[in-house]
Amino acid sequence: MIEHLLTPFHYEYMVKAILVSGFIGGVCALLSCFVTLKGWSLMGDALSHAVVPGVSISYLLGLPFALGAFVSGMLAALAMGFIKSRTRIREDATIGIVFTTFFAAGVLLISLYPSNISLKTIVFGNILGIANADIVQTLIISGITLVVLALKWKDLLLFAFDPNQARAIGLNTTLLHLTLLTLLAATAVAALQAVGACLVVAMLVTPGATAYLLTDRFGRMMVIASVMGVLTSVTGAYGSYFLNGSTGGCIVVLQAGIFLLALAFAPKHGIVASRIRARSSAAARSGPDAATTLVTEATR
């Protein structure tokens, strides 16, 4: 039995996949705290799709995939910023237009100039078949992101929470905005390898959203999210060996499962907890110990 459970570790590609997914999953999860609080989920989705043309061009030209992906992601972000500031079109429409345009261009490029990368790999990821060179690129990107977040998370937190105060104490908010955007594009590129363009946004949103249900402190939120990101990615990659299914699919389904559990049973912000609270205070208002409940509520 144990022998059976250990089989994935006999294969080098499985070990690599598990480790790389875990690392990327953790970094994406850290960033997801900022993404959910800043309301950038759609932006994350857009960037992860917008990197596709860059990837196909890099493969055609034999450049590192991360470079092309990053450039095309940032171009998309700039295009969105430009349209938003120059026209009256709402942000969601802007994002919708820009990212589909980029994605379509990528699809078209790949179909016109077939290279050794298939559309399927980009869209759904292929962590099991990841080349060593790609692993290096992915690790470098995630590593830089991790370092920047470790050094600057408090500034980014203040920027997300109250940009005016950030500016009032002399922080460069434009730079912080660009930093966050760059990190988002970079992790979208890194996660591309693990789960593919379609599912990147899940890694960049779900852990943060889950942690947000579980705590009221940002520090803890980052810890919860990253633990969840690492664990689900490692387990997902490991489990996909036995299921013989898509690694990205496994990871994201696991994350969604944990999110649903948190949604239902989170101690304070969960559905069950609010139900119970509502019911008990309704009952108490009519009962004799109304005052006690009111006090409990006030101190919670």
Next chain:
Amino acid sequence: MSDLNLTVRGVTVAYANGHVALRDASFKLNPGTICALVGVNGSGKSTLFKAIMGFVRPMRGTVRIGGEPVRAAHKRNWVAYVPQSEDVDWAFPVSVWDVVLMGRYGYMNLLRMPRRHDKEIASRSLDRVQMLDFKDRQIGELSGGQKKRVFLARALAQKGRLMLLDEPFTGVDVKTEAAIIDLLRELRDEGHIVLVSTHDLGSVPEFCDECVIINRTVLAAGPTATTFTEANLTQAFGGALRNVRFDHTDTPGARANEFHVLTDDEGALVFDQDGRPARVHGRQPSDEGPR
């Protein structure tokens, strides 16, 4: 350091839609002053604050804080700001304590690690607004007045020499208002410049040394006693003020008994027959204040 002053010279601000919200505004404030900024809705009070905060760049004119341009002054933590409707996400996962510590960021190292000194200042600031007991609350779990006080504590923790408060009294009960006024007085006595925008005209003569009356430009600026007059206010507010003349005595013809009540819908401002502000509030912040 102690002679930090605020100079606004010929400031004109236009928004992106071409609307000129402020034209050629000028005034100067010296250390140890509480100054009221009054004007109708849309007269440009918040715009003036934004110009001093550097959120909008004046089309013409300059703002100098202690002789320095706005950005440089901010980098030195000279300016603290309490926003109008704190357009803050109240569900954000930060506690009262986190928010107040954010006021100290400018003094911390690049990793923003609070030293003992920062923590002491933060807890003293919370104590000054009587919110220390709430320090572990998530910020959404406070009443409107408590939220205001937390942001006031953040401004205190920042130790800004120039404090900008955009309508700190809106939605605040009389007791909290008195407590805030007491606090502002203490700040003035410590040599800070406090600039407060308010619609509570009644309290202005009570605690403000100077006032700036604006309506898309500075109509009048100077000591409250000579500037905050019925004539100036009527000019600034036009029909926006309720102006009631009372005379409840037996000799209605005699001006000597007449009172004029001006109100911008918050605290009423009462003038005596010569157009001088009269105190009718019955509120004595020194008796009623906390502590």
